[in-house]
Amino acid sequence: MTLVKISDDALARAGGADRLAAAFEAKGCEVHRVSSWGMHWLEPLVEIDGQGFGPATLADVEAILAGTSDKAIGTITEHPFIAGQVRYTFARAGKTRPLSMEDYAATGGWAGLTRARQIGSEAIVAEVTASGLRGRGGAGFPTGIKWDTVRKAPGDRKYIVCNADEGDSGTFADRALMEGDPFALIEGMAIAANAVGAQQGYIYLRSEYPDAIRKLNAALDLCADIIAPFKCEVRVGAGAYVCGEETSLLNSLEGKRGEVRAKPPLPALEGFLGSPTVVNNVLSLAAVPHILTEGGSSAYQNIGFGRSRGTMPIQLAGNIRHGGLYEIGFGVTLGQLVNDIGGGTASGRPVKAVQVGGPLGAYLHPDQFDIVFDYETYTAADALIGHGGITVFDDTADMGAMARFAMEFCAAESCGKCTPCRIGAVRGVEIIDRIRAGGRQRDGVEVLPQIHNAPKDAGREAAQEIGLLTDLCETMKFGSLCALGGFTPYPVMSALKNWPEDFTGRSSLPEVTE
Amino acid sequence: MSDKSTRIGEIVALHHHREGPLLPILNDVQAAFGCVDAEAEALIAKGLNLSRADVHGVVSFYHDYKPQADARPVVQVCRAEACKARGVEAIVAAAEAAAGARVKIETVYCLGLCSAGPAARTGDDLHIRLDAQSIAELVENA
Ligand code: SF4
Ligand code: FES
Numbered sequence: 001m002t003l004v005k006i007s008d009d010a011l012a013r014a015g016g017a018d019r020l021a022a023a024f025e026a027k028g029c030e031v032h033r034v035s036s037w038g039m040h041w042l043e044p045l046v047e048i049d050g051q052g053f054g055p056a057t058l059a060d061v062e063a064i065l066a067g068t069s070d071k072a073i074g075t076i077t078e079h080p081f082i083a084g085q086v087r088y089t090f091a092r093a094g095k096t097r098p099l100s101m102e103d104y105a106a107t108g109g110w111a112g113l114t115r116a117r118q119i120g121s122e123a124i125v126a127e128v129t130a131s132g133l134r135g136r137g138g139a140g141f142p143t144g145i146k147w148d149t150v151r152k153a154p155g156d157r158k159y160i161v162c163n164a165d166e167g168d169s170g171t172f173a174d175r176a177l178m179e180g181d182p183f184a185l186i187e188g189m190a191i192a193a194n195a196v197g198a199q200q201g202y203i204y205l206r207s208e209y210p211d212a213i214r215k216l217n218a219a220l221d222l223c224a225d226i227i228a229p230f231k232c233e234v235r236v237g238a239g240a241y242v243c244g245e246e247t248s249l250l251n252s253l254e255g256k257r258g259e260v261r262a263k264p265p266l267p268a269l270e271g272f273l274g275s276p277t278v279v280n281n282v283l284s285l286a287a288v289p290h291i292l293t294e295g296g297s298s299a300y301q302n303i304g305f306g307r308s309r310g311t312m313p314i315q316l317a318g319n320i321r322h323g324g325l326y327e328i329g330f331g332v333t334l335g336q337l338v339n340d341i342g343g344g345t346a347s348g349r350p351v352k353a354v355q356v357g358g359p360l361g362a363y364l365h366p367d368q369f370d371i372v373f374d375y376e377t378y379t380a381a382d383a384l385i386g387h388g389g390i391t392v393f394d395d396t397a398d399m400g401a402m403a404r405f406a407m408e409f410c411a412a413e414s415c416g417k418c419t420p421c422r423i424g425a426v427r428g429v430e431i432i433d434r435i436r437a438g439g440r441q442r443d444g445v446e447v448l449p450q451i452h453n454a455p456k457d458a459g460r461e462a463a464q465e466i467g468l469l470t471d472l473c474e475t476m477k478f479g480s481l482c483a484l485g486g487f488t489p490y491p492v493m494s495a496l497k498n499w500p501e502d503f504t505g506r507s508s509l510p511e512v513t514e
Numbered sequence: 515m516s517d518k519s520t521r522i523g524e525i526v527a528l529h530h531h532r533e534g535p536l537l538p539i540l541n542d543v544q545a546a547f548g549c550v551d552a553e554a555e556a557l558i559a560k561g562l563n564l565s566r567a568d569v570h571g572v573v574s575f576y577h578d579y580k581p582q583a584d585a586r587p588v589v590q591v592c593r594a595e596a597c598k599a600r601g602v603e604a605i606v607a608a609a610e611a612a613a614g615a616r617v618k619i620e621t622v623y624c625l626g627l628c629s630a631g632p633a634a635r636t637g638d639d640l641h642i643r644l645d646a647q648s649i650a651e652l653v654e655n656a
Contacts, residue, residue: 014640040629169594175626210638238576255536257575318599323629391596
């Protein structure tokens with residue numbers, strides 16, 4: 001019987017993978033639903049004997065089985081998109097059935113946990129520290145140091161919380177990991193629990209990922225005995241972007257408004273319900289089993305660039321020909337990612353802008369394509385890596401509208417705690433609208449001559465409005481408590497700096513997006 | 515007791531023992547009734563020994579909880595950056611025209627399908643690579 005592998009990842013399913021699987025079954029094939037290789041432009045991808053066919057539709061089934069399909073891409077592991085990768089976190093991608101305990105154990109699953117139990121808490125923390133693993137979210141904080149703080153913190157009840165709510169636009173590595181390799185995340189959490197002496201774990205997951213919620217719940221049921229006495233459960237959020245911020249997430253988990261908490265106290269000392277808590281994101285926790293299996297100072301530490309160690313799952317999104325998930329050591333340049341690996345834009349038009357790091361990341365200009373992937377380099381360029389999302393725009397993009405959207409998004413998602421974010425973002429939308437309308441007119445919506453720099457008669461010129469926007473961004477950057485208000489200036493100011501003509505050269509206001 | 519208060523009582527009892535039970539309760543109530551209205555807030559507050567204001571503060575914070583039920587089918591369209599880069603704004607009008615008053619079009623910010631947008635969600639079904647025609651069909655079949 002022919003064995004056909006088709007992904008059951010949400011993206012493949014949205015592209016028709018379920019119908020395709022049923023069609024192959026109807027032809028008498030045995031179908032395995034595996035995780036996705038991450039070549040999203042080819043999903044749904046059909047694999048038979050290592051050969052790939054995609055993107056496949058029902059009309060391709062006969063030809064694929066007959067060996068005459070024009071959707072053939074050759075041997076999957078030799079495909080340039082796959083062959084160039086260094087896969088640690090996504091080592092099982094495309095290969096295993098996500099909910100098969102058999103597949104997981106056969107590919108080295110649970111070896112990290114077994115070893116962790118042998119070497120004990122202090123040694124686990126030492127290995128994670130030695131590995132150089134850093135949080136894969138915004139700030140890149142060293143994971144080992146965080147764990148050590150929780151390990152040493154007094155308290156009989158401690159928690160491991162997985163922040164699976166970092167749902168930035170342009171990022172999907174968390175979703176891919178949770179759907180494709182859920183046991184790896186759970187094993188990582190169980191190791192963390194052993195390291196710090198925690199009894200209970202929570203995976204706080206966004207409601208926008210229904211497939212991931214189902215898969216993780218199913219996976220937790222299957223492996224409950226293996227991770228015992230550690231217990232873990234999934235908690236589903238309720239559509240608040242700011243809950244990806246760790247302290248806001250903790251409040252939400254406790255059943256409160258997801259408002260950001262002031263630090264200190266650090267969650268490592270007073271986190272969930274006031275107890276010492278490890279909060280790590282999905283990719284950090286999922287990297288842990290491998291580190292424990294191999295030993296912290298070996299493989300992981302040897303990959304990377306500068307102080308950014310290990311690999312980074314990069315997500316190629318937006319208007320890009322070869323969109324998908326690409327895992328590689330730090331140090332690759334932006335131009336390589338967009339042009340060589342991503343194949344340029346999907347529309348075939350020139351690249352205009354690339355946003356790195358999700359909705360709070362800067363818009364980079366093609367002139368900056370030689371910038372290398374590394375936390376420190378990006379910081380120096382006034383940009384951030386964030387979650388490793390890369391969103392490509394072609395030359396039809398209106399960057400003034402994108403800057404306006406960044407402000408609008410911040411206003412809609414602000415937790416409301418600090419004024420620069422809550423009110424500043426609303427002001428930001430207004431100012432950008434006025435700049436794009438050519439400045440504040442005398443007969444404009446609001447003529448408020450008492451405002452300090454508003455000339456009485458002539459209104460305000462666009463140039464003065466730009467000064468005001470710059471001021472506002474500075475205030476938001478330095479006056480906000482968390483990344484939402486503090487980083488929104490990055491997309492706004494980078495768009496203004498690189499494409500000023502999109503603010504002043506267009507006379508019409510952008511479409512209102514809500 | 516009304517059916518609604520019985521059902522809410524059951525939901526509260528189901529989650530009561532958990533650490534931080536409020537969100538799981540609200541999620542279930544929203545799923546069962548399509549909203550968390552004032553009556554539900556009062557019942558949940560009573561069940562958890564909180565003030566209604568506490569519960570209302572939480573309910574009003576999250577986008578997923580609606581104050582009133584809306585019987586219309588919902589199509590959630592992603593209008594975040596990556597979907598914008600793939601042209602979602604140009605097809606929203608087609609979705610709205612197809613929706614008319616019968617279907618509710620909502621905005622979401624990212625379904626995690628950013629490499630194959632524009633993307634949308636109906637119930638737990640996801641859709642990718644939408645264009646004006648396919649999004650209109652999606653809305654019509656919602
Ligand atoms: S910056 Fe915005 S989201 Fe963050 S704490 Fe302040 S108000 Fe809340
Ligand atoms: S931006 Fe639309 S799915 Fe992510």
